[in-house]
Amino acid sequence: MPAKSNSLKSLSDLKQVQRSLAEQREREAAAAAERAAAQKKRLADQDLFSRAIGATQPLRRKASVPLAPEPPAPIPVQQQLDDQRVLRESLSDEFDVSTLLDADDAMSFRRPGIHTDVTRKLRAGEWSIQRQLDLHGMRSDEAREALGAFIRDAWKQGVRCVRVVHGKGHGSPGKQPVLKAKVQRWLIQKNETLAFVQAKPAEGGGGALVVLLAPARR
Structure with a gap:
């Protein structure tokens, strides 16, 4: 009798596992169906938007011109020479x-x-x-x-x-x-x-x- 009881218990556990697997497959199938429906809706919305605005062309980017850095202020060479001449000048x-x-x-x-x-x-x-x-x-x-x-x-x-x-x-x-x-x-x-x-x-x-x-x- 004890051996028969163990067999029934094992069979019961196996059926429980099978039911769990079946429920998981159903949930996964439902989730996949939901994702597919959502994707189909997004594609339909995109197609509707495209038909509403008509044909489009990408904007052309204007050629950018690199700006050179601001040149340094010119050195007042003549003024420096004049000032040096004044300093050297001996009256x-x-x-x-x-x-x-x-x-x-x-x-x-x-x-x-x-x-x-x-x-x-x-x-x-x-x-x-x-x-x-x-x-x-x-x-x-x-x-x-x-x-x-x-x-x-x-x-x-x-x-x-x-x-x-x-x-x-x-x-x-x-x-x-x-x-x-x-x-x-x-x-x-x-x-x-x-x-x-x-x-x-x-x-x-x-x-x-x-x-x-x-x-x-x-």
Whole structure:
């Protein structure tokens, strides 16, 4: 009897396994049928959309042009050369101006080829003074450097007429105008200087010079 009972139990387990397999196959078949129906519906929707919009063509892509990187700012070579020339420039205190200055009360100067009318008009104030440099209180070396930079910058910017105040020397040893003669020497050595005259009394008189600069190169 026990052997028969075991056989029935094994047969019962086998049938249970078979039922489980059959149920799993049914579920898989149902899932496959559902997926197939969903795919069929998607294809039908796509076909309907295609018929609705008609024939299409892909958009042409415009040829892209690679943009070159922005070039670096140009190096101001000429300006650097000019600045270096200014630094190298040496205005001598020993330069002899006695043969270049007009022998008048104001000791005016004009370069060879410059007509006397130029200095006359400078004295008369017919040139408008556009800039001024005051050298009061400066040592000789400081004044020389300041004057060189001032004249060069004014000339580069197209300024034609400037006033240079050197003082009357009241505060100098012996009450002598130390800078006056030096400023005259320095200005004559500057190629930008065409002429200069002593300023009118109302504009500094013997303590200042009115300087006419050459036209700047363009």
